[in-house]
Amino acid sequence: xxxxxxxxxxxxxxxxxxxxxxxxxxxxxxxxxxxxxxxxxxxxxxxxxxxxxxxxxxxxxxxxxxxxxxxxxxxxxxxxxxxxxxxxxxxxxxxxxxxxxxxxxxxxxxxxxxxxxxxxxxxxxxxxxxxxxxxxxxxxxxxxxxxxxxxxxxxxxxxxxxxxxxxxxxxxxxxxxxxxxxxxxxxxxxxxxxxxxxxxxxxxxxxxxxxx
Numbered sequence: 001x002x003x004x005x006x007x008x009x010x011x012x013x014x015x016x017x018x019x020x021x022x023x024x025x026x027x028x029x030x031x032x033x034x035x036x037x038x039x040x041x042x043x044x045x046x047x048x049x050x051x052x053x054x055x056x057x058x059x060x061x062x063x064x065x066x067x068x069x070x071x072x073x074x075x076x077x078x079x080x081x082x083x084x085x086x087x088x089x090x091x092x093x094x095x096x097x098x099x100x101x102x103x104x105x106x107x108x109x110x111x112x113x114x115x116x117x118x119x120x121x122x123x124x125x126x127x128x129x130x131x132x133x134x135x136x137x138x139x140x141x142x143x144x145x146x147x148x149x150x151x152x153x154x155x156x157x158x159x160x161x162x163x164x165x166x167x168x169x170x171x172x173x174x175x176x177x178x179x180x181x182x183x184x185x186x187x188x189x190x191x192x193x194x195x196x197x198x199x200x201x202x203x204x205x206x207x208x209x210x211x212x
Contacts, residue, residue, distance in 0.1 A: 023172045032053055046133060073192075100179045132165050
């Protein structure tokens with residue numbers, strides 16, 4: 001796979017920073033019971049992945065790579081955008097509002113396009129996820145990938161096992177999509193994979209949102 005979200009406009013409205021800011025690290029650390037310990041770990045091993053619990057600061061919707069790419073594409077090209085997004089072991093991790101992991105599967109049950117949505121792993125209260133390093137791993141040449149590059153060469157070389165941020169956390173209180181928004185993204189992604197003719201039928205409306 002040599003392109004990341006080929007249908008997504010390359011504009012400043014679609015952040016592709018691979019670097020977690022200090023404020024973003026504060027938000028990630030707040031997910032655990034001991035934020036100071038997480039900061040200490042990251043200070044000593046900034047290039048190592050780490051495990052964080054879900055259900056407090058965020059839930060995570062874990063999608064197959066192609067379908068996850070389509071979801072993020074639709075969120076940024078036609079919708080309100082996304083929260084932080086990561087790639088991990090060939091899958092896409094979409095960070096969502098707490099409670100989404102429980103609610104989204106229930107909403108999908110009633111959706112006519114549910115059969116076209118691949119099984120999603122919904123991580124909520126009681127679950128933990130592996131998050132990418134705060135900074136990208138260095139390439140063989142010793143140079144870190146450019147923070148704004150949507151698909152650095154290092155990712156292609158590393159293959160599906162690479163773990164990196166695609167939309168890195170950069171504020172202490174990021175806006176996170178809820179179950180209604182991600183349901184909309186699932187439906188649009190399913191339609192886009194089914195073909196342009198079917199995608200344009202029975203359009204779904206994005207719920208009213210306020211970023212905060």
